[in-house]
Amino acid sequence: MKQRQGLNRRRVVAAGAFAASGAALLAARPADQGAPHAGEFAAIARALKAAGLAAQPTLVVDRARLRANAAKVQAHAQDHRLALRLVNKSLPSLRLLDEVGAAAPGARQMVFSLPYLSLVARERPQTDVLLGKPLPAAAAAAFLAAPPASGFDPTRQLQWLVDSPHRLAQYRDLARGRGQPLRINIEIDVGLHRGGVADEETLRSMLQMVREEPLLRFAGFMGYDAHTQKIPDIAGARERAHREALATYQRLVDVLRGSPLMPQAGPLTFNTAGSPTFRLHDGSGAANEVAVGSAMVLPSDFDTPLLADLEPATWIATPVLKVSDFAAPEGVGALGRLARAWDINHRTAHFIHGGHWLADPVSPPGLSTSVLMGLSSNQQLLIGSGTQALRPDDMVFFRPRQSEAVLQQFGDIAVYERGRIVDQWPVFPARG
Numbered sequence: 009m010k011q012r013q014g015l016n017r018r019r020v021v022a023a024g025a026f027a028a029s030g031a032a033l034l035a036a037r038p039a040d041q042g043a044p045h046a047g048e049f050a051a052i053a054r055a056l057k058a059a060g061l062a063a064q065p066t067l068v069v070d071r072a073r074l075r076a077n078a079a080k081v082q083a084h085a086q087d088h089r090l091a092l093r094l095v096n097k098s099l100p101s102l103r104l105l106d107e108v109g110a111a112a113p114g115a116r117q118m119v120f121s122l123p124y125l126s127l128v129a130r131e132r133p134q135t136d137v138l139l140g141k142p143l144p145a146a147a148a149a150a151f152l153a154a155p156p157a158s159g160f161d162p163t164r165q166l167q168w169l170v171d172s173p174h175r176l177a178q179y180r181d182l183a184r185g186r187g188q189p190l191r192i193n194i195e196i197d198v199g200l201h202r203g204g205v206a207d208e209e210t211l212r213s214m215l216q217m218v219r220e221e222p223l224l225r226f227a228g229f230m231g232y233d234a235h236t237q238k239i240p241d242i243a244g245a246r247e248r249a250h251r252e253a254l255a256t257y258q259r260l261v262d263v264l265r266g267s268p269l270m271p272q273a274g275p276l277t278f279n280t281a282g283s284p285t286f287r288l289h290d291g292s293g294a295a296n297e298v299a300v301g302s303a304m305v306l307p308s309d310f311d312t313p314l315l316a317d318l319e320p321a322t323w324i325a326t327p328v329l330k331v332s333d334f335a336a337p338e339g340v341g342a343l344g345r346l347a348r349a350w351d352i353n354h355r356t357a358h359f360i361h362g363g364h365w366l367a368d369p370v371s372p373p374g375l376s377t378s379v380l381m382g383l384s385s386n387q388q389l390l391i392g393s394g395t396q397a398l399r400p401d402d403m404v405f406f407r408p409r410q411s412e413a414v415l416q417q418f419g420d421i422a423v424y425e426r427g428r429i430v431d432q433w434p435v436f437p438a439r440g
């Protein structure tokens with residue numbers, strides 16, 4: 009009798025434990041992450057359809073958000089008496105660049121390749137250009153051999169970036185060979201260690217070379233400091249790196265100003281920063297201008313506290329081709345069934361037009377890729393609960409992680425404003 013009572017108690021305890029773990033398991037099951045498009049994305053989808061742009065992957069820019077971001081970036085520069093230089097490769101469309109300020113008289117751009125230099129010099133001949141990377145002297149030679157007939161004057165409007173005595177010698181030889189003056193901006197290493205001059209000795213020797221060659225005109229420094237916000241922030245590493253970058257810049261400018269090699273040039277360009285760091289510059293450092301591109305459209309890689317007041321302004325929109333119950337491919341069918349049974353967000357399959365971009369799905373919410381299917385540039389699978397209520401020909405939206413090299417993958421940019429597609433902006437050719 010006693011034995012039986014013990015047995016019953018054990019059974020009750022076991023049943024209780026079973027029920028409790030079952031409840032815990034149920035509680036751990038993922039909730040439905042899905043929902044239909046919020047109003048804003050529904051409105052953009054309607055506008056794309058109305059404009060006949062819903063049949064292909066299309067890049068959309070929200071003009072109001074773009075203008076608001078540009079106004080904030082410009083206000084920061086103005087408030088701190090810093091010039092603003094637009095990063096050409098991060099905003100790869102002349103009309104997009106115009107929209108954020110490049111159309112203003114004397115507007116400055118940082119350009120990173122020969123094809124884009126030629127394009128800007130030809131199509132926007134008023135632009136003041138600083139190269140953002142040291143191009144091979146052969147690229148400079150090619151540009152100078154076929155100057156645009158637009159009125160762009162390289163002697164006045166173009167600063168070639170030079171990172172070493174060796175490259176400076178190449179540019180000097182180019183200037184001599186052509187009998188043509190070249191403006192030289194020296195890349196300085198303020199801590200990124202991507203290149204440029206780090207030590208005073210090398211800087212002095214380069215300034216000496218510039219001084220000895222009347223065809224070379226010293227134009228300034230470029231010191232890029234994005235690392236100060238990209239490195240892991242271990243024990244205040246970012247703050248320290250920022251302070252060191254400022255100090256290095258100042259030290260090298262002091263070398264220049266204090267040296268008899270100080271050129272008799274006009275105003276000099278002391279460029280620094282990029283989207284991740286321009287807000288750290290308040291005009292009290294040696295730099296007198298900041299370069300900014302990506303922040304204008306705020307791709308997701310730039311979601312940082314320093315840029316928290318800016319808004320995403322660009323998306324990839326693409327049509328859904330097929331919607332069905334999710335079935336994983338043969339070979340992993342059982343795993344697919346398990347995933348479906350466990351996670352409501354694995355119930356529905358959506359195959360879209362294109363995919364595998366440097367971008368993440370943002371609307372409707374609750375869509376994700378599946379490890380059981382992988383990625384595809386042709387027809388990407390997005391799984392979801394089905395609560396998104398998507399049907400074939402409906403649109404889904406991705407947010408780019410970066411703008412460089414992504415914005416020009418879709419043909420003309422569709423410009424969205426107050427419920428309509430109001431313009432289409434051609435993009436740069438992919439080969440930059």
Ligand SMILES: Cc1ncc(COP(=O)(O)O)c(C=O)c1O
Pocket residue numbers: 095098118140141232280281282283284299300301302303
């Ligand atoms: C020299 C230089 N300056 C500035 C930038 C910043 O560009 P963005 O504002 O798009 O981050 C870059 C980006 O690569 C760069 O190489």
